Amino acid sequence: DSGVTQTPKHLxxxxxxxxxxxxxxxxxDLSVYWYQQSLDQGLQFLIQYYNxxxxxxxxxxxxxxxxxxxxxxxxxxxxxLELGDSALYFCASSAARGTVNEKLFFGSGTQLSVL
Amino acid sequence: AQRVTQPEKLLSVFKGAPVELKCNYSYSGSPELFxxxxxxxxxxxxxxxxxxxxxxxxxxxxxxxxxxxxxxxxPFAQEEDSAMYYCALRGGNSGNTxxxxxxxxxxxxxx
Numbered sequence: 574d575s576g577v578t579q580t581p582k583h584l585x586x587x588x589x590x591x592x593x594x595x596x597x598x599x600x601x602d603l604s605v606y607w608y609q610q611s612l613d614q615g616l617q618f619l620i621q622y623y624n625x626x627x628x629x630x631x632x633x634x635x636x637x638x639x640x641x642x643x644x645x646x647x648x649x650x651x652x653x654l655e656l657g658d659s660a661l662y663f664c665a666s667s668a669a670r671g672t673v674n675e676k677l678f679f680g681s682g683t684q685l686s687v688l
Numbered sequence: 689a690q691r692v693t694q695p696e697k698l699l700s701v702f703k704g705a706p707v708e709l710k711c712n713y714s715y716s717g718s719p720e721l722f723x724x725x726x727x728x729x730x731x732x733x734x735x736x737x738x739x740x741x742x743x744x745x746x747x748x749x750x751x752x753x754x755x756x757x758x759x760x761x762x763p764f765a766q767e768e769d770s771a772m773y774y775c776a777l778r779g780g781n782s783g784n785t786x787x788x789x790x791x792x793x794x795x796x797x798x799x
């Protein structure tokens with residue numbers, strides 16, 4: 574167990590809907606990263622937060638947004654869902670904010686299915 | 689731009705045979721390179737990082753800046769090595785650059 578908790582494990586919804594994925598980092602970790610994993614694209618970096626502030630942005634669609642709360646948990650909001658948004662969404666945490674040799678600890682992911 | 693290429697989606701080897709999982713990267717500066725592994729029904733986890741020059745579970749990886757490669761090697765594959773392997777790169781030292789992953793290679797070790 575990496576100590577990173579993601580809920581829910583599975584989510585089935587319809588096109589056009591909005592969902593929220595939740596991530597609790599390891600105790601003491603200040604950085605949270607969100608990744609999207611699909612069969613054809615592999616692991617795509619979406620966004621990083623450090624101690625409540627956005628630190629880096631990757632291939633995140635405008636329909637997606639995220640935030641990190643004072644207790645350091647993070648939520649990824651996906652809206653106007655499309656079939657192509659179906660994927661496994663991973664959260665990872667680390668103590669540092671993208672420094673040398675930083676090790677990421679991954680959650681078990683949320684499998685999103687858009688029907 | 690930072691990019692990681694893992695040319696093989698699937699690699700099948702026999703138990704006891706040598707393994708080499710290829711990883712090539714694109715980055716103009718000095719990169720930090722990592723290998724992550726995901727065993728069946730387990731989380732993605734760090735296998736090794738180039739800066740540590742370590743050997744984990746018999747795997748090693750050498751950074752070759754001339755060839756921009758960071759291939760993962762093991763002299764004798766074991767069945768428990770079957771997993772999904774991801775090469776990852778972090779470029780720059782600004783503290784704001786996240787890990788960029790390749791698309792992964794599924795290693796299947798056949799008994």
